[in-house]
Amino acid sequence: MKVPSSVVPYIQVAPLALVLLVFFGIPLVTVVVVSFFDYVNFQTVPAFMFYNYEEVFSSGLTVTLYLTMLKYSVIVWLITLIVGFTVSYFLVFHVRSLLWKIFFFLVCTVPFWTSNIIRMISWIPVLGRNGLVNQTLMGLGLIDEPLDFLLFSDFSVIVAYVHLFTLFMVVTLFNSMARIDPAILEAAVDAGASRWQVITQVVIPLTKTGIALGSIFVVTLVMGDFFVVKIMSGGQSSSAVYAMWNEIAMLQYPSAAASAVILLLVVVLMAAAILRVVDVRKELSG
Amino acid sequence: MAQTGGIELANLTKRFGDTLAIDSVSMTVPPGTYCCLLGPSGCGKTTLLRMIAGHDEPTAGDVRIDGQSVLGLPPAERGTAMMFQSYALFPHLTCLDNVAFNLKVRGVAKAARRKQAHEMLDRVQMDGFADRVPAELSGGQQQRIALARSLITNPKVLLLDEPLSALDEFLRLQMRGNLRQMQNEFGITFVHVTHTQMEAIAVADLVVVMDHGQIDQADRARAVYDTPRTTYVARFIGGQNVLSGKVVAVENGAAILDDARGNRFTVPTGDTAPGTGETRYLSIRRDRIEMEKLADPSAARDGTVNSVVGKVWMTEYQGTWVKVNITLPDGEEFVANIDDGRFFANPVHEGDMVLARWPAESVHPLEHRESSFDTSRGGMHT
Numbered sequence: 234m235k236v237p238s239s240v241v242p243y244i245q246v247a248p249l250a251l252v253l254l255v256f257f258g259i260p261l262v263t264v265v266v267v268s269f270f271d272y273v274n275f276q277t278v279p280a281f282m283f284y285n286y287e288e289v290f291s292s293g294l295t296v297t298l299y300l301t302m303l304k305y306s307v308i309v310w311l312i313t314l315i316v317g318f319t320v321s322y323f324l325v326f327h328v329r330s331l332l333w334k335i336f337f338f339l340v341c342t343v344p345f346w347t348s349n350i351i352r353m354i355s356w357i358p359v360l361g362r363n364g365l366v367n368q369t370l371m372g373l374g375l376i377d378e379p380l381d382f383l384l385f386s387d388f389s390v391i392v393a394y395v396h397l398f399t400l401f402m403v404v405t406l407f408n409s410m411a412r413i414d415p416a417i418l419e420a421a422v423d424a425g426a427s428r429w430q431v432i433t434q435v436v437i438p439l440t441k442t443g444i445a446l447g448s449i450f451v452v453t454l455v456m457g458d459f460f461v462v463k464i465m466s467g468g469q470s471s472s473a474v475y476a477m478w479n480e481i482a483m484l485q486y487p488s489a490a491a492s493a494v495i496l497l498l499v500v501v502l503m504a505a506a507i508l509r510v511v512d513v514r515k516e517l518s519g
Numbered sequence: 520m521a522q523t524g525g526i527e528l529a530n531l532t533k534r535f536g537d538t539l540a541i542d543s544v545s546m547t548v549p550p551g552t553y554c555c556l557l558g559p560s561g562c563g564k565t566t567l568l569r570m571i572a573g574h575d576e577p578t579a580g581d582v583r584i585d586g587q588s589v590l591g592l593p594p595a596e597r598g599t600a601m602m603f604q605s606y607a608l609f610p611h612l613t614c615l616d617n618v619a620f621n622l623k624v625r626g627v628a629k630a631a632r633r634k635q636a637h638e639m640l641d642r643v644q645m646d647g648f649a650d651r652v653p654a655e656l657s658g659g660q661q662q663r664i665a666l667a668r669s670l671i672t673n674p675k676v677l678l679l680d681e682p683l684s685a686l687d688e689f690l691r692l693q694m695r696g697n698l699r700q701m702q703n704e705f706g707i708t709f710v711h712v713t714h715t716q717m718e719a720i721a722v723a724d725l726v727v728v729m730d731h732g733q734i735d736q737a738d739r740a741r742a743v744y745d746t747p748r749t750t751y752v753a754r755f756i757g758g759q760n761v762l763s764g765k766v767v768a769v770e771n772g773a774a775i776l777d778d779a780r781g782n783r784f785t786v787p788t789g790d791t792a793p794g795t796g797e798t799r800y801l802s803i804r805r806d807r808i809e810m811e812k813l814a815d816p817s818a819a820r821d822g823t824v825n826s827v828v829g830k831v832w833m834t835e836y837q838g839t840w841v842k843v844n845i846t847l848p849d850g851e852e853f854v855a856n857i858d859d860g861r862f863f864a865n866p867v868h869e870g871d872m873v874l875a876r877w878p879a880e881s882v883h884p885l886e887h888r889e890s891s892f893d894t895s896r897g898g899m900h901t
Contacts, residue, residue, distance in 0.1 A: 417607045417609060420609070423595065423669075
């Protein structure tokens with residue numbers, strides 16, 4: 234059978250397009266449609282109204298939730314960026330042998346060998362009132378009574394996020410840094426650039442793509458988080474997704490759908506903002 | 520203007536772990552010299568360059584520029600500038616910003632550094648490309664940008680790491696001339712690393728032949744080509760036939776040698792007094808060889824001194840001369856470059872037995888030193 238060559242590319246993308254359509258496109262459209270529906274008691278009623286959105290926007294809780302998540306996103310983004318940058322820089326420019334590079338990279342992925350939940354829960358015995366950190370500090374005589382801010386606080390939430398998401402920064406930054414010819418760094422030194430100037434004038438501009446992609450990963454993961462914030466804050470903080478889950482539990486599907494659409498828009502806007510700063514397409518084609 | 524940029528290396532040594540990359544090298548490059556470091560890959564020439572530049576620190580010894588030790592100084596404070604083999608242009612910057620980079624990190628104001636960069640681009644005939652990025656340029660153009668970037672800080676010494684190796688043959692010859700011209704124009708010292716014999720001989724005032732982290736010979740280009748010091752240099756530079764034999768007698772300042780093939784050679788003894796039975800080495804330039812076809816190869820040799828007999832296995836026409844490859848009875852190769860007029864007046868063909876001979880005054884004595892490097896790869900086959 235002879236297939237016209239103009240059709241071949243479409244056949245090649247068909248499987249992925251189909252999967253995306255069925256498991257992403259249709260559900261998304263459904264959510265958007267349902268977000269305009271009405272609900273009476275525990276029944277969803279087809280309609281076209283903006284009540285769900287009005288409800289979300291008029292609730293002070295929504296604003297608080299988004300501000301909290303935004304705060305977490307920014308802090309976690311900054312920390313993962315700094316940690317990711319230094320780790321990748323070390324791996325790319327200081328580890329000479331390929332074997333050691335692979336070894337250290339594997340070490341970075343070790344946390345991923347267990348599930349997210351276990352990795353998170355394991356912070357509790359470390360950070361708790363009678364946990365490892367408090368006992369060590371007290372044993373050393375540095376503090377008289379346990380530090381309470383360590384667990385079930387913003388601090389523990391951020392620790393868990395950083396632990397869970399740093400690798401996404403490391404991988405994307407490593408990828409773009411590894412493509413820098415080390416001679417370029419030497420050329421900068423030869424030109425009289427200080428260590429700091431080499432980083433700001435050469436390395437950072439050349440890893441923009443990695444920074445942008447890693448940032449999108451981290452920011453969207455934090456914004457879309459459901460359980461880390463709940464568990465690590467001991468129920469004190471909540472996330473937008475957790476609020477949705479509550480609504481779903483009460484069978485208020487249209488209301489949850491409206492929240493989902495808003496969250497989606499917020500995340501898409503954040504990603505768009507990042508991509509506005511860095512033209513990833515141009516970088517990837519070059 | 521008194522020229523600056525003299526380089527002195529004193530017992531310079533570099534180890535990488537257990538490997539001795541540079542073995543106590545001492546050398547002087549006078550100011551304003553075009554110096555070529557020549558040797559096969561792995562001979563340490565790039566390491567030597569990087570130690571002058573300050574990108575590698577020596578294990579022992581000293582690097583002095585204009586009499587001042589520069590050990591421990593960062594590259595920019597040595598008065599050197601390096602041009603990297605890959606050019607190492609900043610891919611995210613325009614040509615103008617690439618050239619101005621050195622001024623930028625030194626805190627020169629934007630307007631001033633742009634003006635200077637434009638002038639420098641003009642000097643390498645690249646001002647029309649100021650707003651392009653390196654990826655949009657050809658290899659030769661990239662190289663000129665790299666050159667401009669290195670020269671903008673007025674270095675005393677420009678260090679070039681295999682500057683021509685990434686270019687095609689035509690551009691290589693053109694850029695070779697350009698480099699020499701730039702060096703004349705700027706009047707600074709150039710140190711140029713290459714593994715191409717022709718390149719070194721064509722551009723350099725001072726050719727430094729290296730092997731295994733040591734200098735075998737540092738001399739004017741003509742001296743390195745015409746009077747190599749050792750068998751290694753003769754073979755590596757090429758253009759020479761290297762022979763050896765055992766001393767049977769010494770007469771009138773010349774030793775008479777017999778080789779295992781039954782040939783007899785003479786070689787000037789110079790200041791040395793060789794003892795009978797000692798092995799001596801000599802070279803004869805390929806273009807000093809006379810050749811004649813032997814009508815009857817089985818006829819007894821008439822005892823002609825300074826000659827060999829062999830079979831022609833290949834002739835190659837080179838334009839002004841013909842390269843005749845001759846195999847000696849023991850399989851050794853011997854090459855005669857015969858002027859094309861003389862060759863075609865009396866041609867030989869593959870399979871012919873020939874007598875190749877040379878005048879006694881064309882013989883040059885060599886010190887014996889071999890390299891574990893495969894020198895048969897090297898050599899200008901001229």
